Amino acid sequence: MVKFVESDTSGLPLKRKQVAHACEKCRRRKKRCTHTGPKLHGDAAPIGSPNKSPGTERSQPSPSNRSNQTRLSTPIPTTEDTQPVSPAIQNNGKGAETHPAAFYGDMNPEAILMEATSLCSRRDVSAPGGHGIWQAPIPPRIGARSSSVPSVQSSSRRAVQDMVRSYLWNHCLPCRPPPSDYAVLKRIYFEKMNPLFPIFEEPSVSTVLDEPINILVQQVVSLAAAADPESTQHLRTTPNGPLMSRQEFCACLSNSVLTTLDSGLVTDRVWLVRLSAALSLYTQPTNAEEADIPALLNSRAVHHANTLGLQMAVDDGHPKKEMIQTIFCCVWALDRITGAFYGRARLIHERDVGWNFDECIRAQAPPFRLLLMIVNLLDQVIGLYCPGTRPNHPVLVELPIFEQMILDTGGSRLTSSCLASLEIFYHSVAILSTQSPVDVASSALPQPATNSRRSLAADRITSIVGEEFTGQLSYMPFIPYGVSLSLSVSYRKMRHSKVPMFRNRGKQAFRKNLQLLKSMDDMFWKSKTMVAMAEQVLNEMDKAVASLAQENGLPDLSKRVEPVPQGEGPEAQPEEIRALEFAQSATEAGNEWMLFDAVPDIDLFGHFDPTFDLGAVDAAFVGNLDFGTSTNWFDWPQQWG
Incomplete structure (x- = not known):
């Protein structure tokens, strides 16, 4: 009598009990294998399996009395042929934790010894020859004594986090719009803002409302959509509660998300990258002490992205290659935008990146692709303002025609309001793309190319925001930034021109830009500061x-x-x-x-x-x-x- 026995993906029979098998390399060398362990039917798949993503589970106090267990995240899965890109910890429900591989660069002396002695190390594939190795961790031996040295995640820190969680569930996480208002804010965000900066995927927002990740996404989405004029009737944080002003609404959401991220409730670094990047772009300071928070959040996003290895290229067959590219492009673009908005040094450099930027940009959707092309121009312009690079002669960065950029990205079918929003960003870069020597920086008569380009770009920004697309734009932070640049151009004309006609023209433009910024001073902190001084x-x-x-x-x-x-x-x-x-x-x-x-x-x-x-x-x-x-x-x- 023949009995057929099922087998799992690795070819082993599915029995009630199995004997641990050595890995292929140890079997050939006839050595004792410590790289694999007994795998029982129904256990979680190991890290590196393409069929199951490593996740993170942690006990959280929940307002619901049914369960205190909340699943936090689902990081990027990996395959056995590529390096892992998520350092999240996987808990199989039985108390055993499996840690992912760690990356060791070729400059690290440990990398040479590990590659020569370890059977489970693999070289990265981001470039020919690679830049280092990915080393799979060796599980602890049974009966081994634990170290008496306290770890960074010590028990005292975990105790503090446990005390903070009750505050988060009672004060921070409940601060979100009711479902009816959130539906409108979510539609505004995914129609006008997320196409330009797709840090979130709409299907990634879970339908389970009590998940911390989902609550944080709701808060960030509501924060971003609050800048749109259509959202004024939906700015409330309690069902049937009173309407709040934009400043109160945004301050409540920003403080809640920032406090939750600082508490360590979210441990999945993929979501930490997404939430930190989105909050860095959309949060607005309320006073001078908070003005560096967006730049701080940008540095956190870059830090977590580097820890995940998102800057290192993966194989074409990687199941999550497109998502990894999109997240990395968002972080890279945010790093350049933060450098321009806040005068910060760029944290991501091309020499440290394994991706081909042109291929990454071509792989994105048309709205985001067009934004990345503008950010790429901004990256060239920022080079004019680096310390020690002030030119001795006028410098003009050549810019492609915006219409041609739209055709190259396949964005001719995009809505006019979306294209107009990106055009404002393009003209902002055009204003900054001219650089004059220090001795003529405040001259009444600037260089001809500088004067014409800045004047035309400033006029176009004022016309788009104040006349053509009033109330229809994607009100992202580069909108008030562009108007503030136009205000500075008009101030320069009003301040230094010797001809009364041009002084008068500059003053009229100055007044008009002041009114535009004043209409947005409850949305953006930069608008408020510019209006106060103007x-x-x-x-x-x-x-x-x-x-x-x-x-x-x-x-x-x-x-x-x-x-x-x-x-x-x-x-x-x-x-x-x-x-x-x-x-x-x-x-x-x-x-x-x-x-x-x-x-x-x-x-x-x-x-x-x-x-x-x-x-x-x-x-x-x-x-x-x-x-x-x-x-x-x-x-x-x-x-x-």
């Missing part, structure tokens, strides 16, 4: 106009001038009549600067109150165009109120 500048200009008008015997055009009917009042002198006629025409035009058309050499800024720190204003606005020289824009509210 309003102080305009107030000081009005004071100077009134003072000069009084000194020259002319009417104060900050007030409405009423014409004097003929035949009434005292007889006026010809000079007074001409002054009144000129003032009336200037007031009707809504432009008090026409007062100085007759005096083109007058310097209005030279008549500011001596107590007004005009040098700080110049440094701030000019530094906005030269982010390598001024990075303390978050201190402006302390100076300007």
Whole structure:
């Protein structure tokens, strides 16, 4: 009688009891094998198996009384032919923990000995010859004495984390919109923002509402979508609760997510990368002390990505290659955006990356691909502002035509609002793509290429935000950043131009950009700081106009001038009549600067109150165009109120 016995994926029969088999290398060498252990039917698959992903389980206090066990994450799976990319710990439910492989670079002396002596080491595949080896850990021997040296994850730290968890479940994690409001915020995010920065996958959001990862994703998605004008009627954190202002709503969500991440509740580094990167992009500081939090979160995202080895290329057959590429591209783009927004040094360098950037960009969806192409241009522009690289002659970075970039990425079918949002980012890079020597940085007459490119790009940003697509854009942080650059360009014209017509044109553009930033000051911290200082500048200009008008015997055009009917009042002198006629025409035009058309050499800024720190204003606005020289824009509210 023949009896057929089932076998598992490795070819071993599925019996109730099995004898441990040595690995193939140890079997050939007839050595005792410590690399494999007995595998029972129904146990979790080992790390490296393509059929099951390593996960992390940890007991969490939950508001539900049914269970205190919460599954936290599902990291990137690996195959036996490629290096692992997730250092998460897998718990098979029986108390045994399996640790993943660790990477040792060729500069590490341990790598040479490990590669020569270990049977389970493999060289990385990111480049011909590799840059190091992946070493599978040796499981501890049975009966081995544990070290008396306390580990980094000591019992005292775990005790503190246990105390923090109760606070998280009672105060931080419940801070999220109710399902009806979250449905609207989620739609806004995945329609307008996630296509441009796909750090999250919509199917990855679990339907189990009590999972910490899912709650954190809901909070970050709601935080990002709150900047959209459509979300104003859905900013609440309790069912049927009162509507909150954007600042209150965003501050509540940002503090909750940041506190949860700091507590160590999330241990899956893949989700730590995603959440840290998303929070770095969308969180908004509320005061000067919090202004470095976005840059800090960016460094955390880069740190976890390096720990996972996301910067190292994987084989084409890797089941999660596309997701790894997308996450890495998001972190790389965020690193460049953070460098531009906050004047920070770039943390990811091409010499440390095993991926081919062109191939990674081509593998992305059209909206994200177009964003990456713009970020790639920004990366070249940042090189102009690095320390010690200030040129002795004008430098102009050649930029491709934006329309051609759209066609190259296959984005011609994208919505107009999406393309307009990316066009603002493109023109922001165009403003920064010109560099002048230090001695002419504040000249009244900049270089021809610099002047024309900056002026046209600034005008396009103002037109798109204020006229063409008002309320329709993807309100991501590079929108107010572009408007603030346009504000700086108009300030430069108003400040240094010697021709009254151009000074007047610069002032009108300055006012218009100020109004645009003021409409977004409850969404973005940078808008609020720029508005505070710009309003102080305009107030000081009005004071100077009134003072000069009084000194020259002319009417104060900050007030409405009423014409004097003929035949009434005292007889006026010809000079007074001409002054009144000129003032009336200037007031009707809504432009008090026409007062100085007759005096083109007058310097209005030279008549500011001596107590007004005009040098700080110049440094701030000019530094906005030269982010390598001024990075303390978050201190402006302390100076300007």
